[in-house]
Amino acid sequence: MPKKDLVISHTIAKTEDGSVQITFDIPFELISEAREETLKEYAESVDVPGFRKGKAPIEEIKKRVPEASVIEHTLGHILPKALGQAITEGKLKLAIYPKFELIRAKEGENWEVRAVSCEIPEVSLGDYKKVITGSGRAKAIWTPEKGSPKEQKGPSKEEKEQEIIKVLLETVKVAIPKILIEEEVNARLSSLLERIEKLGLNLEGYLGSLGKTADGLRTEYEAQASGSISLDLILTAVAREEKIQIKEAEIDAAIKAASADPKIGERLNTPEQRRVIAGVLARRAALDSLTALL
Numbered sequence: 001m002p003k004k005d006l007v008i009s010h011t012i013a014k015t016e017d018g019s020v021q022i023t024f025d026i027p028f029e030l031i032s033e034a035r036e037e038t039l040k041e042y043a044e045s046v047d048v049p050g051f052r053k054g055k056a057p058i059e060e061i062k063k064r065v066p067e068a069s070v071i072e073h074t075l076g077h078i079l080p081k082a083l084g085q086a087i088t089e090g091k092l093k094l095a096i097y098p099k100f101e102l103i104r105a106k107e108g109e110n111w112e113v114r115a116v117s118c119e120i121p122e123v124s125l126g127d128y129k130k131v132i133t134g135s136g137r138a139k140a141i142w143t144p145e146k147g148s149p150k151e152q153k154g155p156s157k158e159e160k161e162q163e164i165i166k167v168l169l170e171t172v173k174v175a176i177p178k179i180l181i182e183e184e185v186n187a188r189l190s191s192l193l194e195r196i197e198k199l200g201l202n203l204e205g206y207l208g209s210l211g212k213t214a215d216g217l218r219t220e221y222e223a224q225a226s227g228s229i230s231l232d233l234i235l236t237a238v239a240r241e242e243k244i245q246i247k248e249a250e251i252d253a254a255i256k257a258a259s260a261d262p263k264i265g266e267r268l269n270t271p272e273q274r275r276v277i278a279g280v281l282a283r284r285a286a287l288d289s290l291t292a293l294l
């Protein structure tokens with residue numbers, strides 16, 4: 001186990017858009033101890049001729065395990081606790097798990113690792129109800145181009161929702177960290193690649209059939225990601241403002257509705273997934289409450 005008197009220091013830097021960089025300075029003694037522990041773990045599974053698993057000399061294990069893997073697992077022994085301390089001391093509210101970058105790793109000297117993430121953007125709702133009801137009144141005003149007042153139909157629920165979403169995105173401005181948009185864009189691109197590969201297509205051919213380019217698609221996805229992230233944050237803020245509470249029974253019902261396969265139900269019925277589902281239901285309830293204003 002690492003010595004208690006060896007301290008991992010860190011510095012925190014923030015940008016205007018909410019991005020966060022945490023730079024860790026890790027004593028080499030901690031690296032050395034964690035690396036030794038890592039190699040012992042590898043020794044339990046790596047085959048070395050002439051030795052039983054777990055009995056081979058560490059030097060033989062080193063020869064058979066890629067250095068990058070050793071470094072990754074070594075830091076895996078150290079960084080989670082160091083990150084937790086940095087988050088607590090810095091009172092950070094990270095939106096996504098950080099991406100780590102090894103900056104310096106010279107033998108015998110302290111290692112430097114940078115973690116890049118972002119904080120959950122703050123949302124200032126303002127008088128959102130007044131803006132929405134004002135929009136509804138403006139839509140309800142009769143003009144000649146709308147035809148006879150008797151023939152004019154009221155908006156459907158879907159039309160009301162689209163109007164509310166439009167108004168919220170236009171009036172409630174949220175500064176979305178670049179890293180958060182990139183994370184969402186990359187997730188969408190990965191999903192698209194998976195779908196077109198199942199169809200036996202490649203990305204270039206698929207985009208060509210749509211008259212699009214890779215850069216154009218990324219730009220399109222960036223705009224979509226910015227809008228969807230902003231909307232989620234705004235509706236989450238509305239749910240909090242309206243004190244919307246989701247009951248456990250509602251989460252159970254949502255899991256049941258989405259779980260034709262029992263295995264899917266098991267994957268959804270974890271504490272983390274239940275929190276995600278509760279968030280989705282709260283945003284849905286927030287949108288419904290706003291729709292009722294029109």
